[in-house]
Amino acid sequence: MSKDTTAEETPPDQSPPELRAAPASEADNPSSRVERFGGDKALRLDSGTVLDPWQIAYETYGTLNADRSNAILVCHALTGDQYVASPNPLTGKPGWWSLLVGPGKPVDTDRFFVICANVLGGCLGTTGPASTNPATGRRWGLDLPLVTIRDMVRAQAVLLDHLGIETLFSVVGGSMGGMQVLQWAVSYPERVFSAVPIAAAARHSSQNIAFHEVGRQAVMADPNWCGGRYFERGVRPSKGLAVARMAAHITYLSDPALHRKFGRNLQDREAITFGFDADFQIESYLRHQGMTFVDRFDPNSYLYVTRAMDYFDLAADFGGSLPRAFLHSPTRFCVMSFTSDWLFPTAESKAVVKALNAAAANVSFVEVESDRGHDAFLLDEPEMFRTVLGFLTGAAHARGIAPPAGGAA
C-alpha cells in the first residue's frame, strides 16, 4: 500500500501539533514565496468582482536562463499546492510530483526553471476563503467571490509578469491542473510554447459535478460548518470534510486497483463483527484518508476549488465550439490520459485532441495503460514519464533551449 501512496493520499500525520495547527497561518503567511498585488494589479474575476489586494504563493526550482525561455509552469490539482518538488510544510511529505519534477527528472530542474503556484481559492498562501479579508480583518469565508479556472490562470499570469517571464516554455498539469493548462493555451496562446494537459478535460462532466456536489453537501451538512464561519466559532467541520474526501477518493481510484490493494480483506480481525465498525480494510483506508485530509485542507477552500472545476467549460466562450477555442494556436500540445481513469476518461482527452486537430493545431496524444485510475498521473508511471520527457526534449530542441551541462539532450 505504501508503494501506491500518492500526493492525493496522505499518510498518518506525524508532524508536531504546532504544525498541524498551521493552516491558519499558512493561508496568510505561507512558508513558500509569496507576492502581494493590488491597485493597478487588482484581479478582475469572472464573477464581475475585483480582488484588491490579493496574494499568490509559489515555489520555484532551477534557474531562469539568460533569454528567459526555459520557464515551465506546473499547475496543481484540486487539493494540491505549490510544493510540487519540495516538502509540504504541513505534512512534511515530499513534493506531490517529485517523481516527475526535479533534477534529472522528466521535468528537469537542471534544465528548466519550474514555477508552481497555489491556486486562487486555495488555502496555502494564495488568496482563498481561509485568508484574511483586509477590509474586515476577518477570514474571507464565503464572502470571498467565487473563482474560476480562468481566474486562477489570470492570477498566475500576473505572477509571471512580475517575475519578468513573457513566454512559458511549457505549462504542465494533471486533472484540475490540466484544466488550467488548457485555459492557459486558450487565454494566452502567444505566451505558451508547449502544453501538457494530463488526465484532464475541456469541461467538467455532469457526473463529476455530481460527485463534487456530494462533497460540498457533506461539508455544509456538518453542524460545525456554521455557514462557513467556523473559524470564528473555534470549531471545524472536520467530519463533513472527511466524508467529502472519502467519496472523492473513491473516484480517484479504480475497481481493479481497489481490488488489488484491499480485496475483501478484513482490518485487524479474523471475522466480520456484525456491526458498523471498519470491518474491511477499504473502510479503514478511506476513513484514514478522510481524517488526514482535514489536517491540511480548509473546508471552505474545498467548496471553492470544486466549484471552480464545475464551472469549467472551455468551449462556452466560443459559442460551444472547442475547435474555435484553439484556432490559430501556436502551441504544441501533448495530451495524455489513462486507460482506467473513469473520472477524466480517455474520451474527454480525445475530445480535446479532436478539437485541436480540427483547429489544425500541433498535437500529440498518448493513452497510458494503467489500472490505477485517475490518481495514476501522480504515481510512478514510466510510460507517462517517458512521454513527458520525450515531448519536452523535442520541444526544447525546437525552442533552442540548451540541454543541461553533461546531460543527454
Next chain:
Amino acid sequence: MSVTTITTPEAAVDAPPVPTTAPQTAGGSARGDHRLVADLVAPGSRVLDIGCGEGELLDLLIREKQVDGRGLELSQAGVNACVARGLSVVQGDADRDLSDYPDNAFDFVILSQTLQATYAPRRVLEELLRIGSNVIVSFPNFGFWRNRLQLLFGGRMPVTDYLPYSWYDTPNIHFCTIRDFVLLCQEADARIVKSMALDAGGRPVGFTAPWWVWNLIGEQALFLLKRS
C-alpha cells in the same frame, strides 16, 4: 520496427513481423517505399502519416522535405517512440479517427500498407480524399502471381514471406488486387495521378506495362491520388 512498411523476403527471416503490438500491418521494416513516398511529397507541405509506426517516414520527410508532419498510430509503443523523438503523433486508428480531421487539412495524406487491414477500406479512402488534397496509398497486391499459384495449385489461402499470416490470424482482412483498387478509385471519385507496381522490397518494377501485367508481377503497389 516500423508498423507501416513492408518486409523484404530476406528481412523477414531475420526480423519476423510482430502482429500483436501492431495489428494493422502487413509486415516488418524496409526503407524502399519510404524513399518512393518521399519523392512524391512536395517540400514544405503539410503531411499526415497514418499508421506512422515509430516515425521513420515522418522523420525522413521533416529532415529532407521540411514538411509540417503529423502522425496517427495505433500502438502506444509507436506513439511514445514518435513523441520521444519530437514528432507530433496522435494515438488512433484509420477506421475510427480520420473523421476528426477537417476537410483539406493536409497537402498530403499517406496510408502505407494499412488499407487492407481496415474494416471499411472504401470509407477510409473517402476520408483520405476529404482531408488531403493529395493521397498516397500503398498496399500488398493479392493478384501477385505467386499468390495466384498458391491458391490455384495448393488450394489454400496464400502465405508468403511478404504476407506471412494464416487466414485465421491475419490483420489483413480486406485484401485486394491492383485492378480491384483501380476500380475502387473510380467508385470513390479518386483520380489516379501516379501509380507504380513494386517488388517486395519496395523497388519499382522498372518498366511501364498494362494493368494486367502489373497486377501479375507487382507484389505491392503505390498510388498518388487526388479528388476527381
